[in-house]
Amino acid sequence: MRRTNRKLHTMPSDDLVDTFSTTFGRRPDGLWQAPGRVNLIGEHTDYNGGLCLPVALEVRTTVAAARREDTLVRMVSLDLPGDVVEVDLDHVGSDGVTGWAAYVAGVLWALREDGLAVAGADLAVTSTVPMGAGLSSSAALEASVAAAADGLFGLGLLGDDAGRARLAAACQRAENEIAGAPTGGMDQAVSLRAREGHALLLDFRDGSAEQVPLDLERHGLALLVVDTRATHALVDGQYESRRRSCERAAEQLGVSTLREVDPAGLDAALARLADAETRRRVRHVVTEIARVRGCVDALRAGDVEEVGRLFCASHDSLRDDYEVSCVELDTAVTAALQAGALGARMTGGGFGGSAVALVRADALEVTERSVRDAFATGGLGEPAFLVLEHAGGPAGPVTG
Numbered sequence: 313m314r315r316t317n318r319k320l321h322t323m324p325s326d327d328l329v330d331t332f333s334t335t336f337g338r339r340p341d342g343l344w345q346a347p348g349r350v351n352l353i354g355e356h357t358d359y360n361g362g363l364c365l366p367v368a369l370e371v372r373t374t375v376a377a378a379r380r381e382d383t384l385v386r387m388v389s390l391d392l393p394g395d396v397v398e399v400d401l402d403h404v405g406s407d408g409v410t411g412w413a414a415y416v417a418g419v420l421w422a423l424r425e426d427g428l429a430v431a432g433a434d435l436a437v438t439s440t441v442p443m444g445a446g447l448s449s450s451a452a453l454e455a456s457v458a459a460a461a462d463g464l465f466g467l468g469l470l471g472d473d474a475g476r477a478r479l480a481a482a483c484q485r486a487e488n489e490i491a492g493a494p495t496g497g498m499d500q501a502v503s504l505r506a507r508e509g510h511a512l513l514l515d516f517r518d519g520s521a522e523q524v525p526l527d528l529e530r531h532g533l534a535l536l537v538v539d540t541r542a543t544h545a546l547v548d549g550q551y552e553s554r555r556r557s558c559e560r561a562a563e564q565l566g567v568s569t570l571r572e573v574d575p576a577g578l579d580a581a582l583a584r585l586a587d588a589e590t591r592r593r594v595r596h597v598v599t600e601i602a603r604v605r606g607c608v609d610a611l612r613a614g615d616v617e618e619v620g621r622l623f624c625a626s627h628d629s630l631r632d633d634y635e636v637s638c639v640e641l642d643t644a645v646t647a648a649l650q651a652g653a654l655g656a657r658m659t660g661g662g663f664g665g666s667a668v669a670l671v672r673a674d675a676l677e678v679t680e681r682s683v684r685d686a687f688a689t690g691g692l693g694e695p696a697f698l699v700l701e702h703a704g705g706p707a708g709p710v711t712g
């Protein structure tokens with residue numbers, strides 16, 4: 313199956329409004345949307361105070377919403393049919409909200425915790441971001457709810473980058489504290505702060521963001537995202553154990569985060585760590601941050617071959633040093649490179665999910681075939697594909 317962003321971008325607004333109206337017996341006050349993401353480079357760097365370079369996809373989560381004057385949140389999903397879920401905002405922090413409702417109610421809860429005048433809401437959601445594909449369906453859901461809250465309660469935060477960063481912080485808090493996934497903030501930040509046609513250089517030392525033009529078409533290129541369909545879960549222990557290992561290493565090195573380790577002094581820093589596994593984890597983080605810088609320079613210089621080389625080096629480091637790849641991701645990367653991709657790497661948290669390959673636009677089909685054949689030969693499940701020709705824009709109201 314070939315899925316392009318543009319086809320999946322079609323907003324199912326009519327169905328959503330119909331479902332909202334039949335479920336809640338009134339019309340929504342408005343519709344808001346937020347994108348999933350693919351990270352170009354800079355993996356497992358966000359929670360180390362580092363750099364990353366994600367891109368917003370054109371696949372999106374859309375929410376129809378209406379404000380309430382009480383503290384009740386009522387939600388229904390078009391994609392996960394079931395009963396209407398009801399949560400009282402006053403009890404979100406203590407009641408152990410589970411499932412997809414945690415991402416929705418958690419965001420409204422976190423905005424209130426931030427001192428914003430947010431009350432309850434009725435919401436209907438639907439998404440074209442494939443779930444469990446490592447393309448941030450959770451963050452897209454959170455960001456769409458944050459955008460809806462901004463509109464429903466007149467927060468005025470969508471108007472500038474500082475406001476959007478504040479919304480993203482609330483989304484991350486919801487994910488960490490209510491959904492229980494100890495993630496680092498990249499996904500929520502790009503969903504809210506991206507700019508169409510650009511990759512977003514995020515610096516987690518100071519929270520700043522810089523737009524980096526991404527004109528794939530000018531170079532005759534496209535990004536092929538391979539959803540391996542191997543399951544990944546950020547709430548399982550692997551992600552958290554990598555995070556804790558980095559924190560322990562920083563402590564041993566006497567720095568606040570691994571961002572403070574100077575790449576020029578990496579060997580000396582590694583020599584101070586007794587444990588070989590910890591040394592590999594640190595080497596990944598420090599070299600990956602340097603690769604993000606290299607990738608931004610290469611993109612600005614139009615040196616797409618160098619971008620491809622950095623993709624490959626990133627994958628090797630994630631596979632060998634950070635040990636978050638898996639047979640499906642390695643197979644996708646190898647098969648894409650065999651078909652002539654300029655570079656390929658796993659993207660997102662790893663242990664399944666998606667890989668991304670930088671390919672000539674006229675080689676998309678041959679690359680897909682190569683990946684599909686390699687999966688069949690390896691006895692792996694059927695992968696799915698998504699083509700990114702143009703970087704998407706950020707969360708906001710649905711217009712038109």
Ligand code: GAF
Nearest residue numbers: 355356495496497498660661
């Ligand atoms: C997941 C997390 F949600 C992000 O915060 C980030 O750490 C990523 O894995 C790895 O780069 O997407």
